[in-house]
Amino acid sequence: MSVLFETSAGDIVVDLLVDYAPKECENFLKLCKIKYYNFAPVHSVQQNFSFQTGDPLGPTSESSDGGSSIWGILSGPSQKTFPATFHPKLKHAERGTVSMATAPHTSDPDVRLAASQFIVTLGDETDYLDGKASIFGKVVEGFDVLEKINGAITDKDGHPLVDIRIKHTVILDDPYDDPPGLREPSQSPQPSKAQLATVRIADDADLNEEVDEETAEKVRREREARAQALTLEMMGDLPFAEVRPPENVLFVCKLNPVTTDADLELIFSRFGTILSCEVIRDKKTGDSLQYAFIEFEDKSACEAAYFKMQGVLIDDRRIHVDFSQSVSKLAEVWRGAENAKRKRRGGGGWGGVQGLEKWRKYREEDDREDDNGRYSMVYGEEEMRGRHEKEGNKRNRGDDRPPPPRDLERERDGRRGDGGGEKRDWHREEQRRSRSPRRDKPRDPDRDRWDRGDDRRRDRPRHGDDRYRRDRDRDSDRDRNYRRR
Incomplete structure (x- = not known):
């Protein structure tokens, strides 16, 4: 069976x-x-x-x-x-x-x-x-x-x-x-x-299916875009990774610097109601950066303007029109709402930490110059003031003073822990060091190890001389008496 x-x-x-x-x-x-x-x-x-x-x-x-x-x-x-x-x-x-x-x-x-x-x-x-x-x-x-x-x-x-x-x-x-x-x-x-409905990957699915290079590049770009969006979400620059730009906002560039907000609003208003029209300008000089964002009330009006205004001559400049890819306004609205919620709850800034919003960027939002004409620094005034106070306290304590010179006499006296024995050893060491020949310069071949010339060597007594023996005995007695002391 x-x-x-x-x-x-x-x-x-x-x-x-x-x-x-x-x-x-x-x-x-x-x-x-x-x-x-x-x-x-x-x-x-x-x-x-x-x-x-x-x-x-x-x-x-x-x-x-x-x-x-x-x-x-x-x-x-x-x-x-x-x-x-x-x-x-x-x-x-x-x-x-x-x-x-x-x-x-x-x-x-x-x-x-x-x-x-x-x-x-x-x-x-x-x-x-x-x-x-x-x-x-x-x-x-x-x-x-x-x-x-x-x-x-x-x-x-x-x-x-x-x-x-x-x-x-x-x-x-x-x-x-x-x-x-x-x-x-x-x-x-x-x-x-x-x-x-329970099928996950079919058993007959071709997992090694070859795709053309264009499709593979498109898939790679989509994965990279998702990864970058997730990174921006973790940094707080995006409210969430899947955020999409608004479909009723038009991006206009290659503008003439003399073109104003009112000029653009007058030209584009024939396509529909405009909620906002803003030419982006430099925050310090106020000069036009030659691009703008136009927000329509209706999506169809935005699409009509996109098809009709491409390459149109405005103030002797042919403009370029495209759909906006910016989500900065959405992010600011979301960030402001989130901060307001945290303040109402009394939890402080980001993640419940008080005052953490000021660390979001390296510089202040307005990037203005201070009274001395310098750019704003990474650290605020409070941090720099606290740092200067710490450095001043260290100077008052003398933490950064150079070390005092060594007192050799005091160090010699400190060796007397055993009744002067260490001091005597130190004297013997000094004496031994003073009797040793000098090695810091090359020796003259015409002079001996004690730096004496030929005439001195000629006057030196011989080993068999009686005077030499008396001098040697006297020196040995002197050394013996010195050791007893």
């Missing part, structure tokens, strides 16, 4: 153990016969352990009931499940073991109920399932398909990102009689709308 599963990953042949689990085998065969498992998704994939299937809709569908046994389909929901049997000789010891998924009975935890879902092991020694899943078959062909399922890319819940589904079931041998009311369909049914 065998069943062939045609899946999107390949074919699997399952041999049924009718002598050990007759109830489970009958339920499984009859469900395959009515094509109940068609389009059922593979889910709960645990690598090197198991996967689960048998629910026509799968666990991702809100309308899924978890599946039903053949008797529940024929007789009603009261027989949706049946008590599972566990044969003591059947264990989950090898890969490809097929068993019914069970759940404990609500009133009797020792009884476990099965329906339509079944489990296929993907590894050996999966004894954790013993006593929890009722074994009724084993895979005899299609172990390469099990390897594909085992290596499928899944989400955190074990659902494959690319759908793996049962396409068709073929019964190779059926020893059971059909229960009353069972009718085998003449052909494999098409997936229902509820089943199609």
